Amino acid sequence: MNQKPPTSPDRKTNGSNGKSLTKILVVDDDADMLRLLSLRLGAAGYGVTAVDSAEAALARLEVLRPQLVLSDVRLPGMDGLALFDAVQARLPGLPVILLTAHGSIPDAVDATLRGVFSYLTKPFDGKELMAAVERALALSAAARPVAGSAGEAWRAEIVSRSAVMDEVLSEARLVAPSDASVLIRGESGSGKELLAQAIHRASPRAHGPFVAVNCSAIPEALLESELFGHVKGAFTGAVAHHRGLFQSADGGSLFLDEIGDMPPALQVKLLRVLQERQVRPVGAQQSIVVDVRILSATHRDLDAALAQGDFREDLYYRLNVVTLTLPPLAERREDIALLAQHFLQRLATKYSKPLKGFAPDALSLLSTAAWPGNVRQLHNVVEQVCALATTPLVPLALVQRALRVPTVEVLGFTEARNRFERSYLVGLLKLTDGQVADAARLAERNRTEFYRLLQKHGLTPGLYRGESPDGDNAEPPVAD
Numbered sequence: 001m002n003q004k005p006p007t008s009p010d011r012k013t014n015g016s017n018g019k020s021l022t023k024i025l026v027v028d029d030d031a032d033m034l035r036l037l038s039l040r041l042g043a044a045g046y047g048v049t050a051v052d053s054a055e056a057a058l059a060r061l062e063v064l065r066p067q068l069v070l071s072d073v074r075l076p077g078m079d080g081l082a083l084f085d086a087v088q089a090r091l092p093g094l095p096v097i098l099l100t101a102h103g104s105i106p107d108a109v110d111a112t113l114r115g116v117f118s119y120l121t122k123p124f125d126g127k128e129l130m131a132a133v134e135r136a137l138a139l140s141a142a143a144r145p146v147a148g149s150a151g152e153a154w155r156a157e158i159v160s161r162s163a164v165m166d167e168v169l170s171e172a173r174l175v176a177p178s179d180a181s182v183l184i185r186g187e188s189g190s191g192k193e194l195l196a197q198a199i200h201r202a203s204p205r206a207h208g209p210f211v212a213v214n215c216s217a218i219p220e221a222l223l224e225s226e227l228f229g230h231v232k233g234a235f236t237g238a239v240a241h242h243r244g245l246f247q248s249a250d251g252g253s254l255f256l257d258e259i260g261d262m263p264p265a266l267q268v269k270l271l272r273v274l275q276e277r278q279v280r281p282v283g284a285q286q287s288i289v290v291d292v293r294i295l296s297a298t299h300r301d302l303d304a305a306l307a308q309g310d311f312r313e314d315l316y317y318r319l320n321v322v323t324l325t326l327p328p329l330a331e332r333r334e335d336i337a338l339l340a341q342h343f344l345q346r347l348a349t350k351y352s353k354p355l356k357g358f359a360p361d362a363l364s365l366l367s368t369a370a371w372p373g374n375v376r377q378l379h380n381v382v383e384q385v386c387a388l389a390t391t392p393l394v395p396l397a398l399v400q401r402a403l404r405v406p407t408v409e410v411l412g413f414t415e416a417r418n419r420f421e422r423s424y425l426v427g428l429l430k431l432t433d434g435q436v437a438d439a440a441r442l443a444e445r446n447r448t449e450f451y452r453l454l455q456k457h458g459l460t461p462g463l464y465r466g467e468s469p470d471g472d473n474a475e476p477p478v479a480d
Helices: 031-043 054-064 080-090 105-113 126-139 150-155 163-175 192-201 220-228 264-276 302-308 313-319 333-350 360-368 374-388 396-403 413-431 436-443 447-456 469-473
Strands: 011-013 023-027 047-051 068-072 096-100 118-121 182-185 210-214 253-257 293-298 322-325
Touching (some): 023 054, 031 047, 031 126, 047 054, 054 068, 068 126, 096 126, 150 163, 150 192, 163 322, 182 192, 192 210, 220 264, 302 313, 333 360, 333 374, 374 396, 413 436, 413 447, 436 447
Parallel strands (some): 023 047, 068 096, 096 118, 182 293, 182 322, 210 253, 253 293
Antiparallel strands (some): 011 047
């Protein structure tokens, strides 16, 4: 059966099996080659997007978020190697396979030294191509099951659909199987401990303990004992042996939060533990072997701390084998509505309230707020509105209150004047104890006109002097 050439440079082919969830971006200016690659990959069950230039590929990169780029080297405009450099700048670690009819050993060496996953020469062998594709996808951090599947359980607590978070999670998934120490950077409240837990769950240590400690929350005098343990009688108050968090985390992961606040004296002892893989409890004569993976986090600028001598350089490099940086919530605004609804559903169950969601203007305010406290602040705001809500949809006023945002209402001139008039008349009636004649005199209006204003705004003078409204209403207007 003959195949028609693509009618446009952008063509998608979806297979019928689970591989179609894996997206491959194919780039070639030869229409016949583009068709051949699309058919071959599509027949293997992959989702294929085909374009005829590097520029077109880059335009689709962020939206498509492919797991693999397969590109010709010789392209009009930007060539394949330049495309590779641009891809790595935008999505580090995304595998790229290059194809060329002008292959040479120097070209192949240069490409692989620059990080290109594979370099194949046209005409290529179909089996060789598919084998390279499968190897690249197997090693790709982005080639993971879709969110919500069983394979995503490791990151189930991290709710996101933003490209920047997707990249962080891809890197986290890639580093998880190793025992490399990971330093997580990010502002307070951005979810550093959640990411550490996700890395632990995706690692071979997932069945072992995950132990977390905030280094800034424990007094310096107690932190050593808390980390390394102590023996009975080691100091006043040591009435029993204490294992310490390193021993508690044996076989699992230890998360050292706010590591940048660790006192210098303890930095030395921590470095020794990391080097020797042994801990010596306070007051003990012998060390104890521990098998622990270290995950750490900080909101501080450790590079500045190094320059100032507040943090040891040798410890820094022990902890900072791999760095992951969590973006602030303000840089992942597409996640705000998703997170808010996620928190609302959980908290509605907690408070036994039939909450369905947020009113549109309330959700708009959440999505545009500054969020200096990041995800933690968003959770607190949602919890507050959940506790106070009395309707299925959370109104704008509750969100404004939780965010401490002044209520600013833009009114038309007529409505603003009416509100002022009513407020002014109420003030006069209160001031004069509901005496219309006195109130009219203060307003510099005759009684007939003043009564007309009261009727316009539905105000009853008798209510302001503790008498029955009927008595006042019975008083006929008198013209001056």
